[in-house]
Amino acid sequence: MSMKYSRQREMILNNLCSRTDHPTADELYIDLKESLPNLSLGTLYRNLALLSDNGTILKFHCGNSDRFDGNNNLHYHLICENCNRLYDIDHAPLTNLNTMFAEDYKGKINSHLLVFYGICEDCNCSV
Amino acid sequence: MSMKYSRQREMILNNLCSRTDHPTADELYIDLKESLPNLSLGTLYRNLALLSDNGTILKFHCGNSDRFDGNNNLHYHLICENCNRLYDIDHAPLTNLNTMFAEDYKGKINSHLLVFYGICEDCNCSV
DNA sequence: TATAATAACAGTAACGATTATCGTTATTGT
DNA sequence: ACAATAACGATAATCGTTACTGTTATTATA
Numbered sequence: 001m002s003m004k005y006s007r008q009r010e011m012i013l014n015n016l017c018s019r020t021d022h023p024t025a026d027e028l029y030i031d032l033k034e035s036l037p038n039l040s041l042g043t044l045y046r047n048l049a050l051l052s053d054n055g056t057i058l059k060f061h062c063g064n065s066d067r068f069d070g071n072n073n074l075h076y077h078l079i080c081e082n083c084n085r086l087y088d089i090d091h092a093p094l095t096n097l098n099t100m101f102a103e104d105y106k107g108k109i110n111s112h113l114l115v116f117y118g119i120c121e122d123c124n125c126s127v
Numbered sequence: 128m129s130m131k132y133s134r135q136r137e138m139i140l141n142n143l144c145s146r147t148d149h150p151t152a153d154e155l156y157i158d159l160k161e162s163l164p165n166l167s168l169g170t171l172y173r174n175l176a177l178l179s180d181n182g183t184i185l186k187f188h189c190g191n192s193d194r195f196d197g198n199n200n201l202h203y204h205l206i207c208e209n210c211n212r213l214y215d216i217d218h219a220p221l222t223n224l225n226t227m228f229a230e231d232y233k234g235k236i237n238s239h240l241l242v243f244y245g246i247c248e249d250c251n252c253s254v
Numbered sequence: 255t256a257t258a259a260t261a262a263c264a265g266t267a268a269c270g271a272t273t274a275t276c277g278t279t280a281t282t283g284t
Numbered sequence: 285a286c287a288a289t290a291a292c293g294a295t296a297a298t299c300g301t302t303a304c305t306g307t308t309a310t311t312a313t314a
Contacts (some may be wrong), residue, residue: 061188109245118236167293
């Protein structure tokens with residue numbers, strides 16, 4: 001079951017990679033509709049699942065829905081407790097966290113997720 | 128709108144604190160039904176939201192549902208990618224993460240969530 | 255370059271965890 | 285006691301996501 005090319009998948013990935021706002025599926029859908037008027041939501045969800053499963057993109061659960069990041073390099077995020085948006089935080093990568101924690105653990109550690117919670121710069125000014 | 132006592136909330140919290148398996152709302156519900164036969168799911172969800180909002184318990188999104196932890200002391204977790212359960216990981220607390228990351232950030236950082244992904248000890252043996 | 259196999263699609267129905275509503279009950283301060 | 289209201293049980297509604305179905309597009313092979 002190797003992957004076949006599809007114009008839809010390419011445009012979904014292009015759209016996601018060209019923006020830095022970590023959209024939800026719905027926000028992506030609204031934007032993609034302009035260039036792909038009969039894109040199906042099912043197609044979007046299926047491709048977002050494919051792309052995050054194979055590590056091309058990242059998926060974060062924020063509030064009550066998922067947000068996606070086209071930048072899969074190691075970096076960190078803040079979820080704003082006011083607007084529920086997801087932001088990049090600029091900081092040097094923490095190394096060895098997985099191995100540090102794996103030392104005393106009898107299972108396997110594959111990866112970790114470090115997310116900060118707080119108030120984003122925008123909300124911090126306007127509140 | 129101060130909080131009034133309720134027997135239901137007390138028993139929900141007692142049940143959650145007496146176990147270490149980080150149950151979902153549904154798993155809690157099944158167990159609580161034995162001592163509170165006409166507990167309503169809505170009541171359970173409402174109280175889990177109250178208790179996690181005020182910091183008494185912790186809430187984690189795992190797979191497609193939330194899991195709860197009655198131990199709100201700083202400690203870390205692993206989500207098993209095989210069984211989707213949530214486990215404690217024994218490790219000394221990382222301090223200063225919030226302040227480290229807040230240095231160059233113009234918003235506010237209140238807290239962080241560090242979750243590891245991998246295979247739990249049980250699944251690691253049986254696969 | 256036809257053809258066969260099948261991944262992917264659009265459209266739509268279904269699912270399931272969670273939330274909201276509403277009339278009733280229990281707690282709490284006066 | 286009593287009044288105010290938080291919390292309850294029951295149930296309907298919400299909404300993000302997934303599954304289904306018949307059709308279309310891609311890709312490897314003849």
